[in-house]
Amino acid sequence: MKLDWDDIQIFQKVGELGSFSKAAQVLDISQPTVSRRMYHFQETLGVSLFERSDKGLVLSEKGKVLFDMAFDMTRNADAFQLAAQSLMQKSQTVRVACSPLVGLALSDNLDEVIAGLPGVHIALLTSVNFVNLEKGEADIALRNQRPDKGNLRVQSLGGNHFGIYGTSELKKRFHQEIMQENWQACPWVGYHSSMSQMPSRRWLAKNLGVTSPNLQVDHSLLILNAARRGKGFAILPTFTGEMEGLESLKRPLPDLVFENWLVSHEQTTHNSAISQVKQRLHKKLKRIFAL
Numbered sequence: 103m104k105l106d107w108d109d110i111q112i113f114q115k116v117g118e119l120g121s122f123s124k125a126a127q128v129l130d131i132s133q134p135t136v137s138r139r140m141y142h143f144q145e146t147l148g149v150s151l152f153e154r155s156d157k158g159l160v161l162s163e164k165g166k167v168l169f170d171m172a173f174d175m176t177r178n179a180d181a182f183q184l185a186a187q188s189l190m191q192k193s194q195t196v197r198v199a200c201s202p203l204v205g206l207a208l209s210d211n212l213d214e215v216i217a218g219l220p221g222v223h224i225a226l227l228t229s230v231n232f233v234n235l236e237k238g239e240a241d242i243a244l245r246n247q248r249p250d251k252g253n254l255r256v257q258s259l260g261g262n263h264f265g266i267y268g269t270s271e272l273k274k275r276f277h278q279e280i281m282q283e284n285w286q287a288c289p290w291v292g293y294h295s296s297m298s299q300m301p302s303r304r305w306l307a308k309n310l311g312v313t314s315p316n317l318q319v320d321h322s323l324l325i326l327n328a329a330r331r332g333k334g335f336a337i338l339p340t341f342t343g344e345m346e347g348l349e350s351l352k353r354p355l356p357d358l359v360f361e362n363w364l365v366s367h368e369q370t371t372h373n374s375a376i377s378q379v380k381q382r383l384h385k386k387l388k389r390i391f392a393l
Contacts, residue, residue: 105143105146105147106143108139109139109140109142109143109146110172110175110176111129111172111176112125112129112131112136112139112140112143113140113143113151113168113169113172114169114172114173114175114176115128115129116136116140116152116159117151117152117161117165117169117172118169118173120157120158120159120160121158121159122136122137122140122159123136140152147168149162149164149165149168150162150164150165151164151165151168152165153165177253177368177369180369193221193222193223194221194222194223194373194375195222195223195224195225196222196223196224196225196241196242196375196376196379197224197225197227197239197240197241197242198224198225198226198227198240198241198242198243198244198379198383199227199228199229199232199233199239199240199242199243199244200226200227200228200243200244201228201229201244201246201322202228202229202321202322202323203322203323203326203338203339203342204228204244204387204390205226205228206323206326206342207341207342207345207390208226208383208386208387208390209226210345211386211390212224212226214382214386215379215382215383215386216379216382219375219378219379221375222375222378222379224379227240232245235252235254235365235366235367236252236253236367238367241366241367241370241373241376241379242364242365242366242370242376242379242380242383243364243365243366244259244362244363244364244365244387245362245363245365246262246360246361246362246363247360247363248361248363249363249365252367253367253368253369254365254366254367254368255365255366255367255368255371256363256364256365257363257364257365257384258361258362258363258364259361259362259363259364259384259387259388259391260361260362260388260391260392261359261360261361261362261391262339262341262359262360262361262362262391263339263340263353263354263355263358263359264302264305264337264338264339264340264353264354264355264358264359265337265338265340265343265350265351265352265353265354265355266335266336266337266350266351266352266353266355267329267335267336267337267338267342267343267346267348267349267350267351268329268332268334268335268336268348268349268351269329269330269331269332269348269349270349271332272289272332272334272335272349273349273351276288276289280351285310285311285312286310286311286312288334288335289316289317289333289334289335290306290312290315290316290317290334290335290336291315291316291317291318291319291325291328291329291333291334291335291336292306292312292315292317292318292319292325292336292337293315293318293319293320293325294318294319294320295314295318296320297320301358301360302337302358303315305337305355305357305358306337309355309356309357315334316333316334317333317334325338326338326342326346329346329348330346330348335351337355337358340353340354340393341390341391341392341393344393345390345393362387362391364380364383364384364387366380
């Protein structure tokens with residue numbers, strides 16, 4: 103019995119998605135092709151791999167056994183391809199997805215991260231949205247929520263605390279209001295109402311009664327820039343406020359702390375450049391978040 107590797111891949115995807123049409127869409131082939139190949143695959147094996155149920159297409163008991171093996175085969179094949187590509191390349195760019203403020207902090211430390219790694223470069227992909235490591239949108243991701251599914255490796259980076267920051271001049275000007283904790287009489291920079299889901303805006307409204315900051319923007323870097331220019335006080339990560347040399351009015355803020363996680367796909371463990379960058383990032387970021 104000689105099996106076709108493509109049939110094993112199709113079987114794995116059909117078993118994962120529970121649908122010929124969904125598997126066809128993901129694999130970029132036609133649904134009749136998937137159906138035809140799975141029919142002949144079962145004929146070749148002499149085993150019924152699927153059953154129809156009220157929930158749709160499900161794996162048979164024998165299909166479940168082979169599915170686990172097919173899953174391991176496809177995962178190892180992906181790891182083999184990544185490892186081969188890594189060996190072929192004389193240089194490699196490791197893509198690191200992170201928030202804009204973390205990216206700003208890292209940008210001053212990238213030389214240290216890649217020191218002694220010839221041909222290795224880093225691309226910082228900054229966004230407030232999560233990238234999909236399963237789809238290869240990045241090699242490493244920094245997240246404030248621990249992923250609970252996917253073939254991922256996760257390392258803790260410690261807590262990300264926040265504080266209230268402003269310029270020394272602004273702090274002197276509103277010294278009396280600060281001492282009396284009359285926060286609503288102080289100027290504030292924060293997120294626009296369209297971003298009411300942002301934790302710092304919610305905290306500001308709930309704890310200090312500031313529901314409408316004087317200057318409202320839609321990006322964390324704009325908040326930081328306005329705070330640096332003395333336009334108002336702002337809630338910032340403590341590592342940002344300390345690295346930017348801003349004055350701290352209050353830190354850390356209760357109920358505003360997130361655990362940080364360094365995440366990569368299991369397949370990247372075979373890539374020397376990604377593994378080394380990840381190890382160095384872990385060490386560097388733990389120091390940054392401890393500020």
